[in-house]
Amino acid sequence: MRNLMFVLGFAGLASAGFSTSAVGAVQNEVDARHLNKIGIEVLSTAPGEIDGYVRAVTNQGMFYVSDDGTRLISGNVFDITGKEPVNLSEAAMANVRLKMLEGFTDDMIVYPAENEKYEVTIFTDTTCGYCQRLHQNMSSYHAEGITIKYLAFPRGGMSSKGARQLQTVWCADDKKAAIAAFKDEESFSGSSNCSNPVAEHYQLGKSFGVTGTPAIILPDGRMVPGALPASRLVAEIKKGESQ
Template identity: 35%
Template sequence: MMQMKRTLLAVLGAISLSACAQAPEADATGTPSKAPVVSSPMLPATPEPAEGTPEARALAAVRTLNPNLQPEQIGAAPLPGFREVIVSGQVVYVSDDGRYMFLPGQGGALYDTVSERSLSEASLAGLRRDLLKTIPASERIVFAPANPKYTVTVFTDVECGYCRRLHSEIAEYNQQGIAIEYLAFPRMGIGSEDYNKMVAVWCASDRKQALTDAKAEKSVPEHDCKNTVSMQYNIGQRAGLTGTPMILTEDGTQVGGYVPPAALRETLDKLAAEKAEPAAVGNAAPGGNAAAGGA
């Protein structure tokens, strides 16, 4: 999955995240910019390992992310059945058959290089989905078209540049059939000036206008009330949020960072198609789900 590759590349230092812990920018067509070549100018290049060795398979696995990645070191790992690869100052463990990559720096993410999927994501998505359910619908600031095709949750901040950029394109997201449900994540922390601004937004009589004004650096009258900003912030932390914006699908899958409107629609369409494929196969197969429905 393209988003997973972006995330892994970011962890490995191949893509520099913005101050808002953001996915790489896309060009005008919505295509992500290519990752730069990663090399270590102070050290000689690591010799290419002999073909057919675990080290060679480990190198090939890492290069499924970016063919230009040049590890500083490849050797035996303290974990039996794995090689240890050091690239851009990060340690990656690759199974000796080259199929699985384990990144301790990604909260223990396990990546399948064949299916190009995070095997940890399903568990994380389920956790995020359950956490989001604890936040009442009345506490979300919603910008939606009349009949949305998709709904995403976006943890946002009024100070983050990419959050502001996303919000400046809110009409385009809606035109793409995407409803945006905002939750608060004041990245400066509870009690900060940033936090107070978000409390003012959530306590405003017109939250949508107050959020729009705050993101445009317009003054929002300071206001305090019984609110869930702290709760939303804590839920964001538990969901694994490290920066804003964070875009989550209805099932809890993370799809960004800032993603341009057309690119987000494309991503959501692909995810929907992937989910539909197993069901289609099962229904078509002899003795599949359709036949197993029973009386």
């Protein structure tokens, strides 16, 4: 292990396997004999913070996988050599999130601030009480110069009520009217039977490590959970700018 670091959330041994194509484009290679059998699909890999382990972005979030493909670690690696611990895993994942978000820009429902200073992307669910509260306070975020950009994340999976509502939202001609109606727990007449990106948004969120909503992606790629008040959200954004 490099320097003084520690790992949180050890997941132990896993009979897991990478496809050769998933790891062939990076410097580190992982034994491809075994992960698909436990439902984990590798999207990309990169050299990790732990000697002998590759950092893998998957359809279930980020993991560290041993070079021989027999061990899987779930958790964050911190460098504790400075005054404050530095989350090396989150820093690496932040860059990955920003890159992956580029392909979803056209899918977002955007609420622009008139005097924009910051942009945040939020994975949202119409049936989530905290998401509803955040939406109702949209004016407070705009007052701080924060533009809100929504992606869909049905907490209960793609068979849930939230998924059906989110599909209806993204099928609607007026998406803002649809999402506002559902978040206000009002009826909205529309169809969910169209070609819509909700399933893709859901998989993107899972690969980011989203487990609940709202999940906010900051301008620097860090992810923070919950309906943060506007002032606290600005503080989190500025924290990233100062690092």
